[in-house]
Amino acid sequence: MKITIIGSGNMGGAIAKGLSQGSIFQASDITCTAQTDETLEKMRNINEDFNLTHDNITAVRESDLVIIAVKPWRVQSVIEEIRPVLQFDKQIIISIAAGVTFEQLNSHLKKSIASKVQVNPVIFRVMPNTAIEVKSSLTFISACNASEDQINLVLSIFNELGKAILIEERLMEAGTALASSGIAFALRYIRAAIEGGVELGFYPKQAQEIVVHTVKGAIDLLLENQSNPEAEIDKVTTPGGITIKGLNEMELSGFTSAVIRGLKASR
Ligand SMILES: NC(=O)C1=CN([C@@H]2O[C@H](COP(=O)(O)OP(=O)(O)OC[C@H]3O[C@@H](n4cnc5c(N)ncnc54)[C@H](O)[C@@H]3O)[C@@H](O)[C@H]2O)C=CC1
Ligand SMILES: O=C(O)[C@@H]1CCC=N1
Numbered sequence: 001m002k003i004t005i006i007g008s009g010n011m012g013g014a015i016a017k018g019l020s021q022g023s024i025f026q027a028s029d030i031t032c033t034a035q036t037d038e039t040l041e042k043m044r045n046i047n048e049d050f051n052l053t054h055d056n057i058t059a060v061r062e063s064d065l066v067i068i069a070v071k072p073w074r075v076q077s078v079i080e081e082i083r084p085v086l087q088f089d090k091q092i093i094i095s096i097a098a099g100v101t102f103e104q105l106n107s108h109l110k111k112s113i114a115s116k117v118q119v120n121p122v123i124f125r126v127m128p129n130t131a132i133e134v135k136s137s138l139t140f141i142s143a144c145n146a147s148e149d150q151i152n153l154v155l156s157i158f159n160e161l162g163k164a165i166l167i168e169e170r171l172m173e174a175g176t177a178l179a180s181s182g183i184a185f186a187l188r189y190i191r192a193a194i195e196g197g198v199e200l201g202f203y204p205k206q207a208q209e210i211v212v213h214t215v216k217g218a219i220d221l222l223l224e225n226q227s228n229p230e231a232e233i234d235k236v237t238t239p240g241g242i243t244i245k246g247l248n249e250m251e252l253s254g255f256t257s258a259v260i261r262g263l264k265a266s267r
Helices: 010-020 037-046 056-061 072-085 102-110 130-134 148-159 169-180 182-199 204-225 229-236 242-252 255-266
Strands: 003-006 030-033 051-053 065-068 092-095 122-127 137-144 162-166
Touching: 003 010, 003 056, 010 030, 010 037, 010 130, 030 056, 037 051, 051 056, 056 072, 065 072, 072 102, 092 102, 092 148, 102 122, 102 137, 122 148, 122 169, 130 137, 137 148, 137 169, 148 162, 169 182, 169 255, 182 204, 182 255, 204 229, 242 255
Parallel strands: 003 030, 003 065, 030 051, 065 092, 092 122, 137 162
Antiparallel strands: 122 137
């Protein structure tokens, strides 16, 4: 099975790297395209067995799956470029572009190809986060015109790069805010805690080590105990103790509502 990734930037490059280390594709099954020699060189340094090219059309011709990993405003022009060689009856098309709907993808794919409109393209919207680089992405997947086997294939591809969850398209924007932008929100908490740690007297490197391991501990508790945050917080907050004073001060400054407002603004 061959896969082409159009656009080897942050996400496309990370997906190719992760896939080359998994069990479904060899690096030689993966073709990465890019606009610049510099990006192709970056991919060559990750794995010299990748097929690397500037030519999207040739790359698509030889593939079973095509991942479109360019910025959302470039999706239409990429589809227009590759449309003449796409084979809707054989190929799976995956878009990772945030906010680009199945309706838009279908309309770009089917435009002015009368002979192909009889066969509906199999399309997936896939929404990873940047932790895909270390095979730890929470990735949402929605399917359009796909069979169960095709859905299972795409799920298994992205489960090798972290955890993949199948959702209805109507939840894709919420999922993007919660998990794809969400990784930046989690990192911003970590940054804030590090800054607080420095003010409390730790050197930045020490503060980062402390905060990262503390956050990892919180995550391990939730995953291993299968519990919820409030149950774990209750174990920390001694009545009249210092933790509840800190939490209440954070809430007075709008902590929870700031997070919720941020998530809603990101949709
Ligand atoms: N960065 C993130 O955290 C996430 C990004 N996404 C989506 O992933 C997509 C890619 O985002 P990034 O990787 O962050 O962007 P990026 O800018 O790092 O990568 C895009 C790459 O596509 C290349 N490119 C542009 N036009 C091309 C063409 N015609 N042919 C071949 N290559 C072309 C660019 O040169 C660049 O290397 C976007 O649509 C974004 O919405 C989705 C989830 C998370
Ligand atoms: O900020 C963005 O638009 C992209 C999509 C989700 C994460 N990064």
